[in-house]
Amino acid sequence: MSAVQVQLRKSLVLVATFVTLAAVTGCHKKASGVNPSTLGPAPAEAAPAPTATITADPLAIDLGQSVVLNWRSQNATSVTIDGIGPVNLNGTQTVSPSNSTEFHMTAKGDGGTTEATVRVTVRVPVTPTAPPANTADMGSEAAFHQNVQDIFFDYDSFDLRPDASTSITQAASYLNAHPAIKVVIGGYCDDRGSAEYNLALGENRANAARTALTSAGVAANRLRVISYGKEKQFCTEETESCWQQNRRAQFSLDR
Amino acid sequence: MNRMLSAKRLSSIRHAQFYCLGALLLLFTAPFALRAQVIQTETSKGATVRIAVADFKPGSSDPQTGTLKTTFDSTLFADLANAGIFDIVSKSLLPQSIPGSPAEINIQQWAAPPAAAAMVAFGSFGVEGGRITCNGFLFDAKNQQYPQVLAKQYNEEASDDSARQIAHRFADEIIFRLSGGTPGIAESKIFYVKVTGADKDIWEMDYDGANQHAITHLGTVSLSPRVSPDNSRIAFSSLGREGFQIRMYSLLLGRMVTFSGAGGTNLSPAWAPNGKDIAYSSSRSGDPEIWISDANGSLARRITTFRGPDVSPAFNPRTGAQIAWISGRTGLPQLYIMDTDGSAVQRMTDGGYATSVSWSPNGQFLAFAWDRKYGPGAPGGQDIYVMEIATKKWIQLTHDGGRCDFPSWSPDGRHIVYANTADGKASHMKIMTMLADGTDKRALTGPGADMPNWSWK
Numbered sequence: 001m002s003a004v005q006v007q008l009r010k011s012l013v014l015v016a017t018f019v020t021l022a023a024v025t026g027c028h029k030k031a032s033g034v035n036p037s038t039l040g041p042a043p044a045e046a047a048p049a050p051t052a053t054i055t056a057d058p059l060a061i062d063l064g065q066s067v068v069l070n071w072r073s074q075n076a077t078s079v080t081i082d083g084i085g086p087v088n089l090n091g092t093q094t095v096s097p098s099n100s101t102e103f104h105m106t107a108k109g110d111g112g113t114t115e116a117t118v119r120v121t122v123r124v125p126v127t128p129t130a131p132p133a134n135t136a137d138m139g140s141e142a143a144f145h146q147n148v149q150d151i152f153f154d155y156d157s158f159d160l161r162p163d164a165s166t167s168i169t170q171a172a173s174y175l176n177a178h179p180a181i182k183v184v185i186g187g188y189c190d191d192r193g194s195a196e197y198n199l200a201l202g203e204n205r206a207n208a209a210r211t212a213l214t215s216a217g218v219a220a221n222r223l224r225v226i227s228y229g230k231e232k233q234f235c236t237e238e239t240e241s242c243w244q245q246n247r248r249a250q251f252s253l254d255r
Numbered sequence: 256m257n258r259m260l261s262a263k264r265l266s267s268i269r270h271a272q273f274y275c276l277g278a279l280l281l282l283f284t285a286p287f288a289l290r291a292q293v294i295q296t297e298t299s300k301g302a303t304v305r306i307a308v309a310d311f312k313p314g315s316s317d318p319q320t321g322t323l324k325t326t327f328d329s330t331l332f333a334d335l336a337n338a339g340i341f342d343i344v345s346k347s348l349l350p351q352s353i354p355g356s357p358a359e360i361n362i363q364q365w366a367a368p369p370a371a372a373a374m375v376a377f378g379s380f381g382v383e384g385g386r387i388t389c390n391g392f393l394f395d396a397k398n399q400q401y402p403q404v405l406a407k408q409y410n411e412e413a414s415d416d417s418a419r420q421i422a423h424r425f426a427d428e429i430i431f432r433l434s435g436g437t438p439g440i441a442e443s444k445i446f447y448v449k450v451t452g453a454d455k456d457i458w459e460m461d462y463d464g465a466n467q468h469a470i471t472h473l474g475t476v477s478l479s480p481r482v483s484p485d486n487s488r489i490a491f492s493s494l495g496r497e498g499f500q501i502r503m504y505s506l507l508l509g510r511m512v513t514f515s516g517a518g519g520t521n522l523s524p525a526w527a528p529n530g531k532d533i534a535y536s537s538s539r540s541g542d543p544e545i546w547i548s549d550a551n552g553s554l555a556r557r558i559t560t561f562r563g564p565d566v567s568p569a570f571n572p573r574t575g576a577q578i579a580w581i582s583g584r585t586g587l588p589q590l591y592i593m594d595t596d597g598s599a600v601q602r603m604t605d606g607g608y609a610t611s612v613s614w615s616p617n618g619q620f621l622a623f624a625w626d627r628k629y630g631p632g633a634p635g636g637q638d639i640y641v642m643e644i645a646t647k648k649w650i651q652l653t654h655d656g657g658r659c660d661f662p663s664w665s666p667d668g669r670h671i672v673y674a675n676t677a678d679g680k681a682s683h684m685k686i687m688t689m690l691a692d693g694t695d696k697r698a699l700t701g702p703g704a705d706m707p708n709w710s711w712k
Binding site for chain 2: 155156201203226230231238
C-alpha cells in the first residue's frame, strides 16, 4: 500500500513541473505573429451580405379588406419598404391597399443591399352596367320562349304527353343554366266544359308542368303556378286545333 | 212503363190536401226506350189555383199614379204568373168593373164564367205627396159569405222601384197563403257574373230580371258569386296576381271585407246553411281539393283527398251535413255527395261530363249541368238535369236549347235559374229561369250574363 502512494505523489510533481514550463515559454512565441492593423470589430472582407424576405397574407384581397405584411432580414442595418418608409429590421404590418401593389423591401447592411418584393392583388369590383348584366343573366325573352316551350295536353287530361316530356327536358336544362330566371306557369283549358271545373283542371295542368320541372332539378321556389281555366282563351274558334292550342301549360318570365 | 216516386215534399202534400195542388206526374222518357223515369219536383202543373189579378184602382189623381200603377200591375201579375202554382185568369176575361176596396167588389161576378176565378187579388194604388199608398186584398171567390183571405196596406216613397217592391211583397203574401206555407220568392235576388269586355264583375238583379246593377268594380275576372244565407255577404273568386282567390263583399257595408288568402287556386265558394262555414276548392296542397273554412277564411280544413280536380261544392241547405261536388278523380267530371267530414262519398252520375251542382232547398234534389255523351263529335249537349238523391233517378229539364250551365234553385224550390247560350258562344251566355219541371223558360237578361246564384230568401 505505501509503495503505491509514493508513486502517485511522484507523478503529480512531474505534471506540475511541465505545466509551469509551458506557461512561461509558449505564450511569447504566438503573440509575436499578430498584425495589429487587422484587429477590429467587423473586418470588411468578412462581412456577409444582408438577407431580406417579405411575405403577404393573403396575397389577394377584395377592395377594403386588409393584408398582413411580414418581413425578415439578417445582417442588415436598415430596412425600408417602398410606400411605407423605414421600418424595423424585422416586423409585421397590416396594410389595406386600394389597388394591386408590389411591396418592395430594401435591406441595407455592411455586406451590401438586398431587395425583396411581394405582390398583393386587390380585386376591385367592376361597376355593374345594369341592362347588359341582367340580360346576360335572365337570357332574352326570345331565347326563353325558344327553349322553354308551352306544353299541350289531351282533352280533359292533365297527364304529360311524351312530346311534353321532351319540352320539359329542354326547358329544365335552359332554366338550370339560367338560375336567375323565375317562371310563371299558366294553366289553360279549351272553352268547352264548365268554368269552375276548368279552373281546377288548369291548376292540375300547371302543377303537372311544375312537378316535371322540379323533378328535372329546377328549384320549386322559381316556379309560380296560376290557373286561368277557360277565362283567357288564345284561340276562339270551335275547332280541335284551336281547342288544342288552349289546352296547355304556358311558361312566361316572372318579372 | 212508368214508375211513380213518392218524392212529395211535406208542403206539397199540404197544399195538395188544401187546394188540390201537386201530384202531377212529370213524365220523362229516356232515350233508352224502356227506361222511363219520373220525378216530381216542387213545381207541379195542372190542378192549380185559378186566380184573377185585377188591375188596381187609381187611388189619386197625382200624375205619377198612372206610370207607377202600370209598373205595379204588371209586376204583380208577372209575380203570380211566374209563381208556378197558379192558373192565371187572362185579363181579357176579367169583369169590366175595377174594384178598389172590399165594398166595391161583386165577388160573384169574378166567380162566374168566363173569369171563373177561385181567388181574386185586387186593391187600390195611388200617389199622394210623393208617397205611394197601396191597399191590396185577396178574396176567396168560392166563399161568398166571408171572402176576405188577406188585406195589406203599403206606404212607400214614390218611385218605380218602390212600386215594383210593393208588388213583390204583396205577391209573396198571396203565394205564402196559397202555396201551403212556402214563402214566395218575389223579393228574392239573383247574383250573377256580368261580362264587360275582358272583365267580369258581380252584379245583382231582382228575381224577375229587373233592377240589374253592379255590385263589384274590381276590373278583373270575378266568378262564382254565392250570397250568404242572410243576404249580408257575397263570396266569390277573383283573379289576382296570385291567381284566383276567394273574395268577400259585404252587402251591408257596401265594400270588400277580408277573407284570408291561401296558396294555389281558390275558387267556387259555397255557404253552409248556418252562414258560418264556407266550402270551396283550394289547391294550396298542390291538387284542387274541397276545403271548409269559416266565413273569414280561417280554420281551413281539407275534406277530400284524391288526385284530380275537386270543385264546385254545394251544401245540403236543409241539413248542412252533406256536400255535393264535382270531382274528376276518375277522368271526366262526375257528381258526388259526401258528409261534411269527407266520409260517405257516393258517386251520383254514371258517366258523361257533369258540373255545377245546386242542392234543392228541401234537400231532396240536385240540379246540375250534364253532357251525357261528352266528347268531340258526340251527340247532344250540356243540359240542366235534376236528380232525386234517394233514388238517383233524374229528369232532363232543358233540350236542344244550346249549352246550359250553373243551375241554381230558387228559395221555394219551384224554380231554377241557369245560364244558357243558344249558339254555344261564351259571349252569348244569358241568364234564364224556368220552373223546376223544365217548363216556362224565359230569359232574365240579355247576352253577357253568367253564373247566376239565387238568394236563400
